[in-house]
Amino acid sequence: MEKRKERILDLKKQKNAVILAHYYQAPEIQEIADYVGDSLGLSQEAAKVDAAIILFAGVHFMAETAKILNPNKKVILPDLNAGCSLADSCPPLIFKKFIEAHPDHIVITYINCSAEIKALSHLVCTSSNAEKIVNSVPTNIPIIFAPDKNLGNYINQKTGRKMVLWDGSCVVHEAFSLDKLIALHRLHPDAKIIAHPESETHILETASYIGSTSGMIAYVKTSPFTKFIVATEAGILYKMQQEVPEKILIPAPSHENNTCACSECGFMKMNTLQKVYDCLLNESPEVTVSKGIREKALIPIERMLELSK
Template sequence: MDKTFLMQEILRLKQEKNAVILAHYYQNEDIQEIADFIGDSLELAKKAQNTDAAIIVFSGVLFMAETAKILNPNKKVLFPDWEAGCSLADGCDPKDFKTFKAQYPDHVIVTYINCSAEIKTMSDLVCTSANAKKIINSIPENKKIIFAPDQNLGKYLQKETQREMVLWKGSCVVHEAFSLEKLIEIYTKNPTAKIAAHPESETHILKAAHYIGSTSGIINFIKTDPSEIFIVATEAGILHELSKAVPKKTLIPAPSKEDNTCACSECAFMKVNTLEKLYLCLKNESPEMLLSEELRKEALKPIEKMLQLS
């Protein structure tokens, strides 16, 4: 379908149906252009909670649409493509996690928001990369902690908070794809550059970084730091909005181990969503995110605690 037609129809349907489009920074550029709000997981969770729209179209990955529904039981939450999953969420099976959790009965369970609604029901607290340190620091020091599902973020938090944690062995395929060798090569050619990395990245990448933070944290750092060149170690979709905000700065995506067309790290799950799928989803009001009320209420508890703390 023609891009101009799709854009016009999406805008028309949005107005007609009192809908809002929330998109993650890692979405395709066309989707970012048409979205009402672009953000990271924490920003989008708050935005979903505060919207007056009758319909939320969530262009991101599955756990994000679930979170929007958990926070908005009376709103219709639409999701362009059910195939837009997440390696972190997929790698933490509820049955396996229940068994894992049972081995540590006296531990506080903190889960990264990148997990399924079922995993959230087994959690005491949920966090995002933007507020993870604050969440961990809110737990009394005499309490033991399980952190899941991202072991890289968990290792980073152990170092930052000086808290021992039992870590679930999960990781993000995007943030584990960065090549340190290629990164050093680019940095050698750009010695005045600053490296900004997401804490889902592996330890050796984080050791090389000048700044470590969430997607929104990386954006704020690049906007405010006086440097002119930045190497960005997170999903390359972040560069679209960021380049508009800092047109005079040079943004280089951190290189991937794979030899791909963009030589950067892209999330195949995030890129499943397209402008056409977004249009059809809004037009047909399908696929719709539906959760049982029992599951929703239980998953809401740790999310509400997180939102209160952050």
């Protein structure tokens, strides 16, 4: 593994490439990345990259976003099949009809969606800035929020808005078992539960803190407590533990009786160190976005980045 990492780092220099990785990637991929972050951080980083090639260690919609922001750079993804259940839950043709059924609504989409969906939107948001983006819209203007109904419901509660929600969700964040979580908390009554807002309401109601992946890491770093049950994709634990080596982190349990007894995204885990190497060596698979879609999708992304400064 160490030799492969060295080869990747050598190739990166040779090809003037940068590796951007999401917190949910395997630890060995996070280790060789130039930047590891959540969707907002990755979007901000992608917007200022000066390398010729961007290798995106994440899922397809993330690489698409990087390409929208960098039309003249080559954007590559280790596995083109690394999709997203949430993005898949919002097909563009059906969503277009949904918008048409709600005239005069501003369309805000969570970044976890396809380029075609972004192109139909007025604003894009991430879990880090969703509340801020929603609050940027005057209260007398109705809003459609898509594709994540759990995040949308959470933001409705936080802001007092009555946004019309698209019925989409992330299978990873809907996999947490409340019964198992309560049982786990009984074993660790001194642990604080922290959760991602893509989780269902009954999970969020148990949490001491609700926030994005970067928000959760910041909370654990500054909290006086020393033990946490973490309700998001288990890949976050690698970076989080590095930040707080003295604290105890426990993954929230999922309904499935899987090997890690936690919730993992199969799509995120499709990327491997070997695939990263092959991808960089061959400069493929390449992610492309048509000019018409790219230009339309760029507008709401740039609005989000401007509002997030």
